[in-house]
Amino acid sequence: MTETIVQKIAIIGVGLIGSSIARASAYIGAAETIALYDADDDARKRLATLELGLVAESAADACRDSDIVFICTPVGAVKAAVEACVEGLKPGAILTDVGSVKANVAKDLSTAPGHVHVIPGHPIAGTEQSGPDAGFARLFDGRWCVLTPLDNPGEGYDDAVEVLTAFWTRLGSRVTTMDVKRHDLVLAITSHVPHLIAYNIVATAADMEEVTRGEVVKFSAGGFRDFTRIAASDPVMWRDVFLNNKDAVLETLGRFSEDLAALQRAIRWEDGDALHDLFKRSRGIRQSIIDAGQDSAAPNFGRDAPPEDVD
């Protein structure tokens, strides 16, 4: 049995990420006590049967005596969650989150009283599923967790960052720190705009009156099915991401559209060389991602029958 990192953690908002933190913490023994709270009545009832930790009757109750408080709501709900927690936050507690946008969330977390250490965070991990049943203990294994520490923190802040870093590391994450603005720009291209595009193409397909939905489903193995997985992600979470990272998303989207217009032109003018050159460039980046341990090297992510099965 390894030592615990802290005595008690609280998880406010127990969906895919929150429940995965609970599961991982319990499995790995990173905290002695895990308190859970979700503002949704049904979610709280479900939590009572899942046995992921002690289900509190209020956010403040969950926070009481907690060394780390993880706000795991959609980013648009962080501010209200912090307000609900305030009464229970002990001096020196770490207040962190898991949202995919950091600049706006940092402001919302910073409405907490000065005696807590606000450390915005973002584990770059997830699946297209949501809710407390969707989480699993290994979700963070080998994935990056970005912390965006504040610029002018109070005393003891560095130690707090060390504790939170140790916690995420124990859950399997690789931890790094970043400036909030930079985080939001990098995530716009690696996550937000890809999701927006996936949602968009699924909508375009659904609206094509000459093509039936049945045909789209039937022939989806040609590439489309991959986009539908991403586009099956939680609508509330993603709405909040786009509303809270507007500038970086619009900037990145502008570049994407310019590049797409150039590709469109190459097709119209049958410029095969331009198409081939651009297509060829992108193989390298795939290999880098596999080499970095951020994706499976198996063809089709390994979801279809592997060669060794019958060969």
Place this chain on the structure above:
Amino acid sequence: MTETIVQKIAIIGVGLIGSSIARASAYIGAAETIALYDADDDARKRLATLELGLVAESAADACRDSDIVFICTPVGAVKAAVEACVEGLKPGAILTDVGSVKANVAKDLSTAPGHVHVIPGHPIAGTEQSGPDAGFARLFDGRWCVLTPLDNPGEGYDDAVEVLTAFWTRLGSRVTTMDVKRHDLVLAITSHVPHLIAYNIVATAADMEEVTRGEVVKFSAGGFRDFTRIAASDPVMWRDVFLNNKDAVLETLGRFSEDLAALQRAIRWEDGDALHDLFKRSRGIRQSIIDAGQDSAAPNFGRDAPPEDVD
């Protein structure tokens, strides 16, 4: 041992799809003899060691006495491949292909002499890998194979379509027939435009001077990595697809861009309801694809640690 469907097949162009047909046919015993030819010297040398079938010295040699000839080159090379086969095609032989575009390819296949049965075909299956080593016998298992029979065929054509249908069915495919123009439009939205968009976003990311390539790789698990898989597909194959399905691709791309502009506007004006409504709609189509057996229901395509591992 099940009965063979035909005595001999020839595969011209032995990459991912061609080598998978060879492997599946051999494994399942769908043909007595499998002849292979690839115009590329290195590929032919590799084939000699892979033992997927008899490696012929010319396309015509491979075709001799073959009941079915599968042209498995990129679609831009089909015409030249047919020319190279002509001398060896026996009367009554079936001449088919596997290309992702059917209208242009149907014309190219139809340059074959009148004594063969031209049946354009398209198995909707593949991976991001290419070359003869990338194929596997189960690639077509449960996947649709579309045949686009000609409008004014010669005598015995219906029987030929039946034989080809039986062959693909034996390889595990579900076979359907479609009009060529409709095929090309449906595939534009289910396959061609998704690939173009994936290539495009990988290029946009690579060109963003404020974000380093290392950051893109590091944080790719947020969604981007899925796009890089599709964008790792064979550049020559895809160049040819876009050049040969220009009209349907441009039409579909126009719709995609219109829809994206509307989403962009919703973000700019912070219209959360519009975003939420659109995001919510797309979950249903994912479920339909899973129900239709065209994708894995496992979160993240099952590539990350499954819940049951540690939970």
